[in-house]
Every structure is written in C-alpha cells, then in structure tokens.
Amino acid sequence: MASHVPTMASGEGVIDAAKAAIGGALIEAREAAGEVTLVVRREAIADVLRALRDTPGLEYQQLMEIAGVDYPERAERFEVVYHLLSLTMNRRIRVKLSTDEAAPVPSVTSLWPVAGWLEREVFDMYGVAFAGNADLRRILTDYGFDGHPQRKDFPLTGFVEMRYSEAEKRVVYEPVALPQDFRTFDFLMPWEGAEYQLPGDEKAKPQEPGAPSPAPAAAGHSTVNPKTPAKTPKTTDTQSQTGGGKQADKQAQKEARKSNNAKAAQEVSKASDVPNPKPKGRGRRRPGGGTA
Helix, strand or coil: CCCCCCCCCCCCCHHHHHHHHHHHHEEEEEEECCEEEEEECHHHHHHHHHHHHHCCCCCCCEEEEEEEEECCCCCCCEEEEEEEEECCCCEEEEEEEEECCCCCEECCCCCCCCHHHHHHHHHHHHCCCEECCCCCCCCCCCCCCCCCCCCCCCCCCCCEEEEEECCCCEEEEEECCCCCCCCCCCCCCCCCCCCCCCCCCCCCCCCCCCCCCCCCCCCCCCCCCCCCCCCCCCCCCCHHHHCCCCCCCHHHHHHHHHHHHHHHHHHHHHHHHCCCCCCCCCCCECCCCCEC
16 A cells, blocks of 8 residues: 655765866765755855755755854854755755854845845854845844844843833833842752752751661750641541431431421511502493493
C-alpha cells in the first residue's frame, strides 16, 4: 500500500554536488541526523543561494526562513541561518554564515522577495545589517525601541517600559523601574527548596529521618519548634459515620405528619375567617328611574 507521506529524495551526493556548485565560497559541509548544513563565506551568500536554487540536482527553489543566533564569546558573534526547501526533491538544506555588528550581510531579496521581511526580523532582533535591502526597518518592536531583544546581553526587563498616563491621557514611555527588593530567581524545584537562606528565614535544621528525639526541655521552657500532634483525619467511610442508610423511625414520622397537618389546618382556618369584600357590580334599573 502506498504511503500518504510524500517521497523524500535521498540526501546522498548533496554535499558533493554543493561543493562543485559553490566552489571556494564553501567553508564547511557536514551532515547530521539526515540534515545537511553548509557554512559559507559572508560576502558570497547571494551567489551560494543562487547556485543551490538553479543547479540541476540541487534545486532548492524556496526560501523558508532566515534566523539569527548570538554567540557573544565569538569575534563574529552572530550567525545568520538560511533554510531552503526543494519542492521537486522534497528535502531541505541549511546554510550558515558569520558576521558581527559592523559587517553587513548581502541581501538576497533579488532571489526571493520574501527575504525582505525575514531580513528585517533578524535586523530587529539582533542588529545584523543587510546590504541591499531597500526597506530595512524594525518589524517586531515598537517605534524608538532601544537595543535588540534577542541578543544574549539584552536585559530581560528591557530598558524602557510603556504605560498609559491618566494625567497626560496618552501612552508614555519611561525607564524601567524595579522597586522590588528581591529580583533574583533561582528556578529551583519549589518542593526541594533553595540552597541558600533569605534574610529573616533562619530556621532550625530539619531532623533527619530515624534520628532520636531531642532531649526534653527543662521545666518552664518549651522546645524549639515543638511538633504538633497529628489529628485523626475526619473520614466518612461507613454509614454509621455519615448517618446515611439508617432506618427511619416510624413513630417519629407519624408525629411529624400530625404536626404538619395541624399547622396546615390552622393556616386554612385563618384564611377562611377573612371576610371577602363585596364585589362591585351594576344594579338593575327600576321603572321610573333609579337602580335596584
């Protein structure tokens, strides 16, 4: 039975074909987990992607994504990663290059117009410039945003906060203010507890399981953190505890019915003693005038 999954062409020979098509622009080629990654020179990226698109046997016609990565410890801290898809072969390839804050990357908008939006995202998030992009504006952050949020050295709280001012009746931007005393988070398991003590949280070391009980305190003095005796939890496992399922007292039921019937009869009697108002009606007209 034929599978509903589209057939994917084998990646065998892709690296050799890419080396022949790219030539000296290729720095490194590797394959891991069935994925091919090419590392190329920054200034040759447009020629490299054109070769991968137009070379028979490779035919990576579609640009799927342009992503950025930040490695602050490197001299060229940014990587720009291009993901290509071959529609005819149903396989993908990844192309990487390195750059820094000063060196622009050649734009590939002449190959794929969608690259204009993707390059703007990388520029906005990482600050990587793309030479040849005619509309290199911020696309995800607000007007006048300071910095690039996806850089590793960008603070999680940002530099500027936005709020609505009731006094000015408009949205205002202000420097971020952190008045809270404790702003560090350890991300530890809450039920295991932190490895340090906060000021004012000095507590006795918990007793080890199986350790002997501490010596009783002297008369008139209480022990530190005395243990509270555990209370027997309330349970309702049986009918005797809940009262459910007991046989009804027939005599009590008769007395209750008599009492209820007497009350009902008394209410009816009170209602019958109230005089009914005489209904107003039209009298008969007597002969000669007047009404009866």
